[in-house]
Amino acid sequence: NAMGNQHTPLYPDVPGRDRFRGDSWHAARWNHDVDLTGKRVAVVGSAASAVQIVPEVAKVASHLTVLQRSANWIMPRNRKFYSDTQRKLFRRFPSLIEATRRVQGFLMGQVQYAATIGHARMRHFEWFALRYLDRAIEDPVLRAQLTPDCRYACKRGLVSDDFYPALTRDNVELVPAGLKEVTEDGIVTTDDRHIEADVIIYCTGYRILDFDRIDVIGAKGQSLAEAMGDSPKAYKGIVTPGFPNYFFVIGSNGLVLHVPYFKTAEHSVKTIVGLLKQMRQEGVTALDVRQGVTDAYVRWMATQFKRFSWGSGDCNSYYTNDSGHVPFLFPGNFKQYAEFHRDIGLQDFNLISGTETPSQSPQKGQSWTPSPAKQQ
Template identity: 35%
Template sequence: MIRVAIIGAGLGGIAAAVKLRKAGAACTIFEQSSGVGGTWFDNRYPGCEVDVHSHAYSFSFLKYDWPRTHATQPELLAYAEHVVERFGLRPHLRLNTRVTDLVWEESTSTYRLSTEHGDTEEFDVVVSALGLLSVPRYPQWPGLDTFAGPGFHTSRWEEHDLAGKSVAVVGTGSTAVQIVPAIAPQAGQVYVYQREPGWVEPKNEHDFSPRQRWIFRNVPLAQRLNRARIFHNGNRRFRGYDTGSRRQHRMRALCERFIATTIKSPPTRTAVTPDYPWGCKRPILSSTFYPALNRDNVELVPHAVRRVTPTGVIDETGAERKVDVLVLSTGFQPTKFLAGIDVKGRDGRSIHDVWRERASAFMGITVPGFPNFFILYGPNTNGGVSVIAQLERQAEVVVGAVRRLARTRRGSIDTSPDAARRFVEWVDRKLATSASAMSSGCHNYYHDPSGHNVTQWPGGHLAYAVATRFVARFGLRTTR
């Protein structure tokens, strides 16, 4: 039986474990946190919820009774726990165990895996399911370490009584737009610092009615049909990333109409309206952020932060505002793939040395010279309507490779360098005309310091499903 190590017990690691166990592989899941769920275990800030429809942000192999269109963080955590119990993964979990090193042993065609506790084990196959948004980005503002009050990143949320307090929320991305409406009713004053506006669409979230939930539970095809509808609409929406398309103009018009009909203050309307194409940044879905800006105790500061004092925040105009609590909604470092793990492949090469100029992988899953090593949520796989569906397709590639190893009785599966090169060239060509290209004029998290877009998949989910099913196998080769 092939022994597989899965690093990470988020939804990607869970998907891989379910599919690999069905294929007869022996799995061990290593998780550095004390529970499963990945990002939904780490992020517990007020208002935290997913911005993808629940029926799409869940596994295709399990029907689930979702209570609302967009699941909250507690509901997603409960879902992860449910899947673990439903498929008997609990005995295979190693919680509170961070993997530090992987070393390929050519003589045995195995990886030697080391943990923070000093333990070592050997595995035939290793799957990294670390996730994309897991390493917080902390700003380098002068004086940040001198701030006297509570100050923390949103992914490391600290519970404080905000009643009557002055709170600065720095950032207006997908996390901040959830936090601001959630804390504004309790806080005395909320300052929202916006370096650059983002296109915001109405989310239209709501609870399912008892009748809807009954239909989704009891009518066999209802949930599948709704899921298919979501993916169909998502694939149509993806056409908007072409800056010259009619869909691009429609999406901009939708967002502009949302601003005009929701925000009362003309200066605020102007401040939140981007001057770059829709899709240049990750589009934001929120029905409650703009209304929160109408509150008397919420002020939008359309300027970047310059520095921090012990008692306040100074923006780029030099204006200082006194605050009691500082919330950093400053994002993550998604281009630092496999951060915290040293992976050595053939000839002792470190994957971080191979990626010195650019992180890349064939189909975002495998890297030449690192046999039997697979990455979920790897380079250029973000997007495609729902990351859960992307993760399932990646897990299926892993299952196919494991079955191939068992069938051929060969020691390893490696990646053709030529196939990997052609894949990256194709990705670059497709992304060059996308709204997310650097030439579109916005700041986004997609690009590495050298300007390569290393995070985004340049198409909808259907294209990725076809590529992983029919193309991936031609880039992988078995060796002795």
């Protein structure tokens, strides 16, 4: 399963969306046939999609309204382009590219510490983000509206050089409220304000780990969606009990915070291929991860989530679901993730050969315990 997990649009569950007489779409389903020049535009949401869209829409719209339920932590992007000289050096000395990438990876890795409750790096990141906000926004009222009321990384951290400046334009208004209803000619906010609009753009995120998009039936006749339920679980992000030979490239708790998606995906594929090679060597037809191994791993993860702001449940974020379960992120850095994957072997699975069916229960005593080094 390499379907990904951030491309199925999530629309707000409010009445009236089908009554709107203007144009509307989700940020992931952009309508390129509509010219926004001179239009009154309402953007619902102020997170990752909005910080990219708002600055561009603000340049052409007659008026832009941005709905924000809660403020986000935003860092400057400081976008820079490599000079001709730098590009020549990269071509001549390819090792410089790798060194540059390693430095960038190290810096991105600091976000893991910044998300750790009580860590000094969190205070550093919060201070830096607030200093950026203070310098970018002079209006004290607007600045207060944009000041987060949660810990850094409780929600997805954002990076933008032009979102704050866009909000200071005369034709742009930030409304610190959510969406209550859509009317024929606009929107109604949660503080009962009616705002007229010609176009509504939903920057409201995606359906994360949506298992009902395909009809997969496991060994016991249960669908994947039924097995996962509201709190999906997978062993080390790549397999779940009852579904022999069914692998996830990025499954539940299979993504490392602020590590490139492709890096994690490539590592998962490497692990899956390694298991397939072991199957061939041992003459095994299918693998079904043991329930006991999976349960032990899930229990360990539950003890780790509380260490991080994104697992605290102190804010409204797609990192946690309505029940407080963290279905998305791995509770550690990429080095730990890679170490865990190196330990995966046939000993973690019920082995199936020929016409055999998976065991109905795991072998007694089967468990999983991280080594001391991995618990740090």
